[in-house]
Amino acid sequence: MRSKNKFLILNSQFLIIRDEWRRVWHDEGVVLIVVFALFIYSILYSLGYGGEVLNEVPVAVVGGNNGSISRTLANKLNASPKICVAHEPSDISEAEQLLAERKVWGVIALSPDLDSDILAERQSRVAILGDASYFLAYREVAEGAVSAIQAMNAEIIEQRNGVYNPPIIFEQRNLFNPSLGYGIFVMPAIILLIVQQTALIGVGMLSATRRERNEKYCSDSPVAITIGRTLTYLVIYALTLGFMLTVHYSLFDYPMRGAWWQCVAIIAPYLLAVTLLAQAVGALFRRRESSVVWLLWLSIPFLLVSGVSLPPQAFPQWLYFVGKAVPSSSAVDAWIRVQTMGASLSDIAPELTVLWVLVVIYGVGAIVANRR
DSSP: OHHHHHHHHHHHHHHHHHHHHHHHHTOHHHHIIIIIHHHHHHHHHHHHTTTOSOOSEEEEEEESOSOHHHHHHHHHHHHSSSEEEEEOOSSHHHHHHHHHTTSOSEEEEEOTTHHHHHHTTOOOOEEEEEOTTSHHHHHHHHHHHHHHHHHHHHHHHHHHHSSOOOSSOOOOOOOSOTTOOHHHHHHHHHHHHHHHHHHHHHHHHHHHHHHHTTOOOSOOOHHHHHHHHHHHHHHHHHHHHHHIIIIIHHHTTOOOOSOHHHHHHHHHHHHHHHHHHHHHHHTTOSSHHHHHHHHGGGHHHHHHHTTSSSOGGGSOHHHHHHHTTSHHHHHHHHHHHHHTTOOOGGGGHHHHHHHHHHHHHHHHHHHHHHHO
């Protein structure tokens, strides 16, 4: 009798999984969002950030008296791989107009007495005006101009004293992201966020569609329904995300410093929390279009609270803790620390604990939602 009951339970579980699997693959909108959106968005973003860093950012050089020292400094500025001298306006007002029209992203203003000051061994000033509304271009302008000016200073000191022997030698090494590339910095987080958003929207569409058609599951047990639906989505995302973390990461040369079992330790609770959250949230929608309307705009807030595009120190502490209720916040932090920085699982124990707590909380919410 007991073996017969076990068989009935397993058979019911199998029917739920088969039913949900068929519903996913027979709904073109859900297939597009749950399966293909991860590939489409990841490839588009990776190609967009393929250059990693900005080079040859156009700037304008104004001022100086067209002497040899001014020309040498202008040539050094143009020789920098970060910037290029695109314009040499006659005065500062014309340079500011070029900056306002976005024809250049920075202005290097030389003192009109630059040559005479240097020859008289007096200090001279160089002003750097940058458009800080685009931080990537602003950084390249500032770094390119400062490096050229420092190289010019070294040559002048060497010519005066015969030898350049700075009292402090500055050495810079960029850890974990040597090229300071934006793609390596942001894409690992974006891929995980895409998984979360597509799951929320896709599962919400399925739940609303079933509710619109008043369709029932083959079992009355909310626990069995939750397990069956969760296993279905886990298989789909395990396959797609496995492809992304192997082939896609290899094609775009994203860092993978963690072992495979470390990846599983992070991805497993993350996918569980996301799929259970999606089932719980899906109960809120009565029409399939509603999940797209209400959940699509959340991608930007989720990216912000994850601490990638904006440091956690930049927003209120209470918002940081509220953001931990979103699975991507802890998962992104743990993933970057392990795969990009080479951390161990003990280093990300707090993040893993939060993810498993969310699995329990959202698991209860999913059971309640599927019972309804």
